[in-house]
Amino acid sequence: MAVGLTLIFGVMRVINFAHGDMMVWGMYIALLLSRRAGLDPYVGFVISAVALFALGLAVQRGLVQRIVDAPHEMQILLMLGVALVLENAALMAFGPEPERVRSPLAASTIWLGPVFVDVGRLVTFGVAVLLTLLLWLFLFRTDLGRAIRAAADNPYGALVIGTDVRRVYATAFGIGAACVGAAGALVSPLLPFQPATGLSLSITSFNIVIIGGMGSLLGAFIGGLLVSVAESLGAVFLAPSLKELVSFSLLILILLFRPAGLFGKRAP
Amino acid sequence: MSAQLRLDAVEAGYGDLVAVRDVSLEVRAGEVVALIGSNGAGKTTTLRAITGLLPVRRGRVEFEGERLDGLGPAQVVARGIAHVPEARQLFPTMTVRENLELGAARRARRRRSDALDLVFTLFPRLRERQAQLAGTLSGGEQQMCAIGRGLMAAPKLLLLDEPSLGLAPVTVKLIFENLRAINARGTTVLLVEQNVARALELSHRGYVIENGRIALAGTRAELAQSGHVRQAYLGL
Numbered sequence: 001m002a003v004g005l006t007l008i009f010g011v012m013r014v015i016n017f018a019h020g021d022m023m024v025w026g027m028y029i030a031l032l033l034s035r036r037a038g039l040d041p042y043v044g045f046v047i048s049a050v051a052l053f054a055l056g057l058a059v060q061r062g063l064v065q066r067i068v069d070a071p072h073e074m075q076i077l078l079m080l081g082v083a084l085v086l087e088n089a090a091l092m093a094f095g096p097e098p099e100r101v102r103s104p105l106a107a108s109t110i111w112l113g114p115v116f117v118d119v120g121r122l123v124t125f126g127v128a129v130l131l132t133l134l135l136w137l138f139l140f141r142t143d144l145g146r147a148i149r150a151a152a153d154n155p156y157g158a159l160v161i162g163t164d165v166r167r168v169y170a171t172a173f174g175i176g177a178a179c180v181g182a183a184g185a186l187v188s189p190l191l192p193f194q195p196a197t198g199l200s201l202s203i204t205s206f207n208i209v210i211i212g213g214m215g216s217l218l219g220a221f222i223g224g225l226l227v228s229v230a231e232s233l234g235a236v237f238l239a240p241s242l243k244e245l246v247s248f249s250l251l252i253l254i255l256l257f258r259p260a261g262l263f264g265k266r267a268p
Numbered sequence: 269m270s271a272q273l274r275l276d277a278v279e280a281g282y283g284d285l286v287a288v289r290d291v292s293l294e295v296r297a298g299e300v301v302a303l304i305g306s307n308g309a310g311k312t313t314t315l316r317a318i319t320g321l322l323p324v325r326r327g328r329v330e331f332e333g334e335r336l337d338g339l340g341p342a343q344v345v346a347r348g349i350a351h352v353p354e355a356r357q358l359f360p361t362m363t364v365r366e367n368l369e370l371g372a373a374r375r376a377r378r379r380r381s382d383a384l385d386l387v388f389t390l391f392p393r394l395r396e397r398q399a400q401l402a403g404t405l406s407g408g409e410q411q412m413c414a415i416g417r418g419l420m421a422a423p424k425l426l427l428l429d430e431p432s433l434g435l436a437p438v439t440v441k442l443i444f445e446n447l448r449a450i451n452a453r454g455t456t457v458l459l460v461e462q463n464v465a466r467a468l469e470l471s472h473r474g475y476v477i478e479n480g481r482i483a484l485a486g487t488r489a490e491l492a493q494s495g496h497v498r499q500a501y502l503g504l
């Protein structure tokens with residue numbers, strides 16, 4: 001999920017506060033697919049990703065395109081607006097009650113050597129690794145992916161060599177949203193959710209991106225691992241309700257000692 | 269012979285500021301033409317107006333008889349014009365090879381490897397450094413990389429914005445020798461420079477731009493003998 005945010009921020013320097021709400025929509029799509037079509041979320045995530053890609057593209061084309069050059073606070077306001085619309089649309093469509101997608105996979109556990117593992121978590125982790133790898137291949141091995149990295153690295157340089165910057169931005173935003181959609185669907189059997197979940201998800205993924213370093217894919221992935229490890233350790237050794245405290249302490253520590261994040265570039 | 273590139277009374281600027289007013293010039297196919305002038309004269313602005321990075325407010329730009337003004341940079345590059353911009357504008361966290369290949373992004377893969385061979389032949393240093401991140405190159409290597417990136421598009425016309433800026437004399441010499449070789453292969457060159465002596469050495473003709481206007485035009489010999497050029501730009 002943080003990978004999607006990193007992509008959007010990295011390329012366009014637009015901070016996407018609608019991230020968590022997009023993820024919640026990925027969850028609801030998984031829910032609908034599971035209820036109406038009996039599709040397991042571990043399969044349905046592909047459809048969530050496609051749907052969110054389309055939503056991301058529409059938001060980018062319709063709104064973000066107009067403000068890429070605007071100051072940051074304008075972008076934050078716009079994305080907060082999008083977040084509110086998405087959250088309330090979910091509220092109207094699905095109601096405020098917490099939901100959870102049932103998946104036989106998530107309910108089962110297996111013995112892996114000496115440890116007892118949730119199959120659901122294992123699959124989620126496996127697919128997340130796979131998606132990060134695919135995204136990496138796309139960004140480093142395809143023309144469009146390289147153009148996206150180039151535009152992130154130096155937007156003016158990309159323009160000079162004749163890159164179709166609009167198309168690059170739209171694709172990056174779409175793919176960012178698709179990652180979020182996939183992530184939402186994948187965690188939907190593990191995490192009860194409701195429309196209001198979006199905000200806390202936005203904050204967590206934001207946290208992850210800052211810890212890993214803005215605009216770094218590897219950073220987002222490692223940041224994600226760090227935050228989840230820190231939170232679960234915190235939940236075990238302190239109290240479950242204190243897990244956010246742990247990840248925010250981690251955030252503050254990292255900001256103190258490495259302001260650009262673990263893998264971030266120094267500000268130019 | 270008719271002009272490959274023609275600017276006719278071009279005006280361009282930033283907000284209320286008119287940085288270039290009434291610039292007319294011509295570049296014929298196969299030529300090297302120098303555009304010289306001091307800081308803030310409007311050289312960069314002129315190049316940006318040609319490549320569509322800045323709108324042409326008045327006048328017209330023609331390339332091979334077709335209008336260029338009003339087109340975006342992507343379309344201008346597609347017509348066969350490559351721009352090696354001021355300050356190089358490389359992609360610092362990408363490798364030299366990726367930077368070069370991005371210059372040929374709109375061409376077929378097989379053509380790219382031919383173009384890459386040509387660039388590596390001209391600048392063997394880039395072959396050695398191909399896996400290095402562009403941001404870690406020395407200034408001279410970065411300039412070579414920027415020129416290489418421009419060449420990867422196999423342009424008919426190459427626009428260069430102060431390629432000698434900030435480089436040691438040996439490096440400048442090397443780069444200008446390569447520009448001569450590039451021109452000898454049939455690429456037209458429009459060269460913006462403040463290193464007037466070097467620029468005139470390489471060029472067939474030149475224009476002097478002052479305060480956004482063409483102040484003087486002529487062949488290399490005419491400019492080199494002009495009292496104004498000698499005094500104001502060559503320090504003689």
Ligand SMILES: Nc1ncnc2c1ncn2[C@@H]1O[C@H](COP(=O)(O)OP(=O)(O)OP(=O)(O)O)[C@@H](O)[C@H]1O
Pocket residue numbers: 282285287305306307308309310311312313314354462
């Ligand atoms: N992005 C910009 N915004 C506003 N004014 C600009 C901008 N770029 C250039 N100018 C102004 O336009 C005028 C011409 O600038 P330009 O960059 O074309 O000069 P130049 O001949 O390339 O100079 P130099 O040799 O210093 O590169 C200058 O007065 C400059 O201050």
Ligand SMILES: [Mg+2]
Pocket residue numbers: 311312313354429
């Ligand atoms: Mg300039």
